[in-house]
Amino acid sequence: MNLRAGMESFFNTGIYGITAEKVSNGRDNIEVVREMLEGGIKFIQYREKEKDALSRYEECLILRDMVKQAGGVFIIDDFIDLAIAVNADGVHIGQADLPVHVVRKMLGSDKLIGLSTHSAEELERANELKKYIDYIGVGPIHATPTKKDAVPVGIDYLSYAAKNAQMPFVAIGGIKEHNIDEVISAGAKTVAVVSDVVGAENIKRKVEKLREKMFSGIH
Incomplete structure (x- = not known):
């Protein structure tokens, strides 16, 4: 299918940003996402399952505007209602969430849908449903x-x-600077590096180091 508007950001830095406040070195998501955007990451997924709904909503309103102003794409993990409420650019769902055709109907045709896969069987099923899906997650590696x-x-x-x-x-x-080479060599063009990025003392520098490895020509 034709990639929906915004998917160019999926490949913008090769690094797919995901929030994880618990391992963010004492910083909140607003500060971390700001630094990720400054580092050039343009595809941001909000993944915070332990906060209450109101806190997630208020935080996502701020993050959505930050990402939009940076020319990026803002995806919400799992919470389809939250994505609709804050007008996010899409959602990322798992195998046990609502069926992708239902999610597509809820979101409309102009939003992005990512689906996690963990096996060859799940990937082949995703291929069969590709008219509803924009990208898939592969892992955990x-x-x-x-x-x-x-x-x-x-x-x-x-x-x-x-x-x-x-x-x-x-x-x-579990992808970090020390093992990203094998992931790239296996064929990955876009990589989610979570704790190694959000927990870095200097997020921008960490992203630069990861990008150097990703675009060094080893793949």
Whole structure:
């Protein structure tokens, strides 16, 4: 399918930004997202499941405007109602969330939908549903502190996705500066680096180092 407006930001830096306030070195999401945007990240996912609905709403109103002013794309993880309420650019959903065709009907045709996948079977199903989906998540590649119960899928599934995904994908899960090379070598063009970015003392410099690895020509 044709990529909806805004997907160019998916590839803007190669780094897919995700909030994770608990591992953000004492900083709030507003400060962290501002630094991610200053570092050049243009695709931001808001993922905060433990806050109350009002706090998420008020925070997302601010973040949506910040990302919009920076020319980026603002995605909300899981909470479709919140995405609609703050007029986000789309949502990222999991395998146990509402079916993608229902989400597409709720959001309309001009919003983005990302879907997490964890196996070849889930990827092939996503391929069958590609008229509803803009991109998929592939992972978790390694164990991750932001999703402690998630079972790592390893590099093999990432390599499979690189060969078989019929839409853009983002590699995610336990990816850091020290192991990003293997993820890139396996075929990832866009990578979610969460704790290593939001917890960095200098987020802008961390993003620069990651980009140097991503665009060094090793893939």
